[in-house]
Amino acid sequence: MNILILTEAFPPEIRSASHLLYELAEDLVEKGFQVTVITRFPKNYIDKIDKKYTGKLFSREKMSGINLIRVYSFSFLRHIPLIRGLSQFILSGLLAIGGILAGRQDIILTYSPPLPLGISAYLLGKTKKAPFIFNVQDIFPQSVIDLGLLKNKVLIKISEAMEKFIYKKARYITVHSDGNRENIISKNVNPEKIVTIHNWVDTDLIKSNEGWDNNFRNKNNLNGRFVVSFAGVMGFAQGLDIVINCAELLKSYKDILFLLVGDGVKKDGLIKKVKDIQLNNIKFLPLQPKEIYLSILYASDICLVTLDKNVKTPVVPAKLLNIMASGRPVVACMNLKGDAPKIIKA
Structure with a gap:
């Protein structure tokens, strides 16, 4: 079975989402699935972005048996919420284009935020005749409305319409807590398609040990x-x-x-x-x-x-x-x- 994962971040980027999706992809490969990940060129490196990406629009790599397609993404002023939101739409579009290069797929998986990745997964699913699974890590747009980062009533209505559309079109929706599941059910989404899968930790790597050798x-x-x-x-x-x-x-x-x-x-x-x-x-x-x-x-x-x-x-x-x-x-x-x-x- 071929599984396509769309993600904003992937190692070597240092973010919780990148590590979670890497560990998921790695385990799927170990279980015999063919996994392709579409992501951007890495940012937020400890040192700097590798020179091998300079001047490229996309690249193909292998990482732990995972087929990796990276696409170019623009740099934006992330501290301005409106520009940050625009950048998410642009990146989601670029990842969708990268997904076209991935060939035939049986399942498409993506996560939110950013919410527009759900639209990319839906469009790719239509072109590849594959269902998509939507993993919700944070309820968007409600989270940014609560923080006062999204105030424009028109943009709120557009974002909420997008959220409902993605929930409707996803074959399954996965959430990391029961509270998130209840939140989505309250938006008239079929409970049978919402599954709680708690986030995990690598217990082989993290050990509760007071004697840890720590310099x-x-x-x-x-x-x-x-x-x-x-x-x-x-x-x-x-x-x-x-x-x-x-x-x-x-x-x-x-x-x-x-x-x-x-x-x-x-x-x-x-x-x-x-x-x-x-x-x-x-x-x-x-x-x-x-x-x-x-x-x-x-x-x-x-x-x-x-x-x-x-x-x-x-x-x-x-x-x-x-x-x-x-x-x-x-x-x-x-x-x-x-x-x-x-x-x-x-």
Whole structure:
């Protein structure tokens, strides 16, 4: 059976979605399926984008038995929500074109956000006469409406119409929590086509072991400090200002250090805020590869999971499961009505 996966991000990009879909594709290959992934040229490299992509519109590669077709994508100002939304439409179109190169397929799989990938999967499904499965990681557009990033009534109606269209046309819809399933059912979608498949962690890689050999503390001068870490995307949804506020309240405790690791549209603003109020108990680090991320977990005394108070959709941040699998203590700051607090309390 031939399976086509459309994804905005794929390794070596350092994002939870890229790792989840890579692990899924890898396992499908091991089970005997022919898997093709359509994605963009990698961005957010630790160092820089490989020169082998310079001047190319697309490339074909092999990764762990996965057929990989990468397509060129434009660079946009991601901190401007409207432009970011436009970029998602353009990228989804480019991935659809890449999908045409993939040949015959039996099943097409994609995820949201970005929502327009569902339209690409539908169109490819029509041309290849293959059903598509829509994996919902976050309820869009409701999530950006709640954050105040989408206010235009016309654009809201267009986005909601697109959402309903994709739900109707998908053969199956997969979600990572029961709360997300109930949310979609409430939009008059047939419950029989919605399946809850919880996100996973690589238990072979993440081991709950206090004796983990960890040089991360030594390399980053963390010895003797009580480390409170946040590692991940620093975007609109994370609400990380509260971490800065907590650090300010605890600045007299010289042994406590807040470690913020990652990247995102809000990072520069957070760094500026820390400088403006002259805090010395916060350390910023750039995005780290997955193996270093594990070292960060084990170097931490407490791991933070935050969501903006206005995030009311039942999202479960992928980092939560990794933290819990590592056995580190979790402190969460988020709306109590979501599914993540239920997992923490269970």
